[in-house]
Amino acid sequence: MKLVEKIQNAGVVGAGGAGFPTHVKAASRVDIVIANGAECEPLIHKDYELMVHHAERVVHGVGLLMESTGAKNGIIGVKKKNEKSVEAFESATKGTPIKLHLLGDFYPSGDEYILVYEATGRLIPPQGIPLNIGAVVNNVETLYNISRSSEGTPVTDKFITVAGAVEHPVSFVAPIGMSYKDAIEVAGGATVNDFAVFVGGIMMGKLETNLELPITKTTAGLVVLSVDHTLVQRKSQPEKSMHRIGKSACDQCSYCTELCPRYMLGYDVQPHKVMRSLGFTQTGEAIWNQYASLCCSCGLCTLYACPESLFPKEACDKSKRDMKEQGIKWSGKMEVEPHPMYEGRRTPLKQLMKKLGVMEYDHPSEFIVEMLRPEKVEIPLAQHVGEPARPIVRIGEKVKKGQCIGDIPDGKLGARVHASIDGAVKRIGESIVIHHE
Numbered sequence: 001m002k003l004v005e006k007i008q009n010a011g012v013v014g015a016g017g018a019g020f021p022t023h024v025k026a027a028s029r030v031d032i033v034i035a036n037g038a039e040c041e042p043l044i045h046k047d048y049e050l051m052v053h054h055a056e057r058v059v060h061g062v063g064l065l066m067e068s069t070g071a072k073n074g075i076i077g078v079k080k081k082n083e084k085s086v087e088a089f090e091s092a093t094k095g096t097p098i099k100l101h102l103l104g105d106f107y108p109s110g111d112e113y114i115l116v117y118e119a120t121g122r123l124i125p126p127q128g129i130p131l132n133i134g135a136v137v138n139n140v141e142t143l144y145n146i147s148r149s150s151e152g153t154p155v156t157d158k159f160i161t162v163a164g165a166v167e168h169p170v171s172f173v174a175p176i177g178m179s180y181k182d183a184i185e186v187a188g189g190a191t192v193n194d195f196a197v198f199v200g201g202i203m204m205g206k207l208e209t210n211l212e213l214p215i216t217k218t219t220a221g222l223v224v225l226s227v228d229h230t231l232v233q234r235k236s237q238p239e240k241s242m243h244r245i246g247k248s249a250c251d252q253c254s255y256c257t258e259l260c261p262r263y264m265l266g267y268d269v270q271p272h273k274v275m276r277s278l279g280f281t282q283t284g285e286a287i288w289n290q291y292a293s294l295c296c297s298c299g300l301c302t303l304y305a306c307p308e309s310l311f312p313k314e315a316c317d318k319s320k321r322d323m324k325e326q327g328i329k330w331s332g333k334m335e336v337e338p339h340p341m342y343e344g345r346r347t348p349l350k351q352l353m354k355k356l357g358v359m360e361y362d363h364p365s366e367f368i369v370e371m372l373r374p375e376k377v378e379i380p381l382a383q384h385v386g387e388p389a390r391p392i393v394r395i396g397e398k399v400k401k402g403q404c405i406g407d408i409p410d411g412k413l414g415a416r417v418h419a420s421i422d423g424a425v426k427r428i429g430e431s432i433v434i435h436h437e
């Protein structure tokens with residue numbers, strides 16, 4: 001069986017992003033395979049632990065992907081500060097053509113456009129993907145899963161970090177479908193009574209208060225914060241009020257643009273101009289919206305750059321949505337040339353964490369090696385880009401960990417899902433609920 005089929009059978013999807021089915025990427029022809037080990041979300045350390053404990057798996061995954069895509073070059077991007085993971089890779093890549101690229105501790109060094117430029121010197125064309133410059137990029141956990149898929153092991157578990165206001169921050173391997181509540185219990189529970197959870201991280205994650213929701217193939221971690229924390233307060237504001245404040249208070253200082261990592265890399269993203277779409281009517285928002293199209297939603301403008309604590313990132317999100325709804329295509333400049341200050345104006349992660357008010361939670365977290373077995377898992381059928389998986393089990397049916405329970409609908413883009421514990425199927429809807437027996 002070819003690698004592409006093995007990856008498809010195992011239900012591997014991009015573990016570091018929206019969950020794009022990996023078998024599609026593995027079927028492309030490129031000359032560089034890049035492993036993304038940058039992990040720049042504050043307080044999340046699960047990729048670090050994966051790289052320290054499973055560097056050989058990641059290197060094996062890169063090698064397999066090089067073979068299947070015809071790539072001559074393999075590069076692993078990892079932060080220089082993470083000495084243990086660098087050492088693990090130095091030993092695992094010995095005798096292979098795979099090279100390490102050491103990254104600085106900046107946010108967001110894991111953005112694909114930035115990582116590709118840092119690792120290869122190539123610039124992805126505006127609105128393009130790494131394939132356009134002959135590269136595929138995969139998160140290190142995806143490569144770990146590719147390696148396991150080659151031995152017939154499906155994706156049933158997820159490396160996650162639980163951090164923030166918890167008794168002891170931890171990273172561990174969670175069965176897919178484990179509830180946030182159970183995951184927070186692994187970290188000893190919350191240290192505050194009223195809290196909310198940033199799912200996936202405080203910069204690019206979603207704020208959630210429903211603790212019954214499940215860990216999926218793309219959940220990087222949970223950051224627990226008190227409802228009084230500024231980040232929770234800011235994120236909880238209704239979108240309308242974010243834009244109303246922006247409309248009246250933005251003084252067009254342009255700091256948001258001057259610190260925007262995509263703008264600094266040479267792309268025409270200008271959040272201060274996007275802010276004009278909220279209030280300037282004479283020129284028309286269709287003009288200002290254009291400056292949002294190449295934004296990667298990293299959140300730096302809203303949470304770090306703006307001296308008025310406004311919401312330029314959210315204005316960019318709105319502009320992108322409006323353009324899509326109105327069927328307006330991006331028509332900006334195609335030439336990309338890094339800003340002369342690109343090197344000097346990057347945002348150090350420590351500096352960012354100070355500004356975010358999370359330094360008190362920046363401890364090394366424990367890594368729990370043993371596999372956990374919750375009493376119940378709820379496995380969503382849509383954890384990936386494309387069509388939801390089609391259930392292939394019945395209520396009451398006994399299933400084994402690793403058994404396929406949801407298949408890809410015929411001829412569609414999608415990913416299989418598998419049982420993450422032994423048990424019996426109790427409910428089938430948008431998710432499949434399995435109780436341990």
Ligand code: SF4
Nearest residue numbers: 250252253254256306
């Ligand atoms: S940094 Fe804030 S105040 Fe300045 S232009 Fe951007 S949104 Fe407006």
Ligand code: SF4
Nearest residue numbers: 260295296298299301
């Ligand atoms: S969220 Fe803001 S800083 Fe980040 S890419 Fe978009 S405009 Fe730039």
